[in-house]
Amino acid sequence: MQLKESHIVPQLDNPIRFQEYAVGIFSSIPTKSAIKKAIKKELIFIDEQLATTAKFITGGEKITLFASEVSPLFKRFEMPLEVVFEDEYLAIINKPAGILVSGNTFKTIDNALQQNIQKSLQFDAVRPRPVHRLDYPTTGLLVIGKTSASILALNNLFEQKKIKKTYFAICIGKMMPAGTIQFPIDEKNASSAYEVLQTARSKRFEFLNLVQLHPTTGRRHQLRKHLAGIGNPILGDQQYGIPNLILTGKGMYLHAGILEFTHPFTKEPMRIEKELPKAFTKIISSK
Template sequence: MQLILQEKGIVPISDNPQRLSDVAPEIFKSLPSKKSVKKAVKNGLVYVNGKKGHTADYMSGGELLELYQDCSVKNKPVIDIPIDVIYEDEFLAVVSKPAGLVVSGNKKRTLENALPANLKKSKQEGALDYPEPIHRLDYPTSGALLVGKTRKAVIELNKIFENREITKKYMAVAVGEMNTAGIVEKDVDQKYAKSAFKVLHTVVSDKFKKLNLVELTLFTGRRHQLRQHMASLGNPILGDELYGIEGLILKGKGLYLHSFLLEFYHPFLDKPMKLTVQIPNKFMRIFPDSLEK
């Protein structure tokens, strides 16, 4: 790794020793939460008195904490997959992730590896050769994805997510009879998770009895959260082979879950942003009178 010092600070003296994960957010402006600290520590970017830190390390005061950035380009491939760019400036972009493409990972064919070929490199200081996705969408999920184009932008946009200062809305097709609207608060992977749903339209189906066009709002960002929450209501998302009801799974058409709206305040241009991505045609074929082309 090619590490560059980003921030440093001295832990205040305290009679009650605290874990590194509790102290670091008070020292580092770019790590506003325990979650972000744990991620940085896991990646070997936090040092305590010159040695790599661990989240369980106890700080009594007087320790020198240093936060580094990994600026090395790890010989990542650039792949030529056309990605629709919904919005782009020197700091960030919103792209439309196709269904059936992973956002990042060890595979060559990822959205992250396709970004350099689809976005213009920023002219700002700290421009990234590989723009960085700020959040994730599941492999079968399509739609709006926020991307940081500079190191500072990645830090600020991560803060927006950590502080839940962004609105994320999805469109889904849910199976079965269901209430018109509601809130779901149900833990996912033993962590608090909250979603909201609102039925926009319902059609009768011979196979599924009823199919519902549902607007979903994501308040927390747990893995598979919306899919698990809808399944917990007895209304799984159409095409969900993991959480669907046996015998009521539509195969070959993919998952009917699409991120259609991101709304947040631009941390650099000082203006509100409301960005939408067109609903896929497969939704329109089920609800031709409810969705505009």
């Protein structure tokens, strides 16, 4: 067998199962299912021993991938993306509406990253990978990890709620000036704070509100469910909107506009902002 790629594991704070760690370290097998197939075909070695899905990685291991019978190079989805910030460890892009971040389909942000993000010069550089998700119709800031260590560090920051996310939405109906929405989602506690920044009268919707949102938990579709739950769904939300008041053909008006966190490696305070899409300001100012 011919050596195809190799990777040195950085020092890790906690052991991690190999099949979880290995996603993204090799350009030709970027998914967990592909990792499992390569292990089954005996193409991956850890410190010159055959890899197993049960193996735990602790740091310092040399992982090698051999080329015999490995699947062809992973196809890249050709799509230009706006890179808002980038260094050797991470990048932040502006996700457009109408595309999945990742998943079992070709047209995803994940598959478009390699043509838009510079390869890191760090020793543990991997194929750039998103470290969180935004819904298919949502626009805005998405964090990308560029090294094994940064992906692990960023995941920890998200898990520990040390990355503050601010969203903006256009919501339907009369709203209180500010408030906190607290009711469970999928039987788990969920909390979202909101503040109305601007309100305009609307013939069809009665009121349209530009709202700033701070989720303090990260449940699936949390903001969309919470706002719909208080009777103020997001404009254009096909799934949770009020049936007679769903705006079609214009997308959903939810935007991830601000990220605040401490850079896990440079320790610099980060505040990254992306202005509202023009459609947001246009729909409020035109009413």
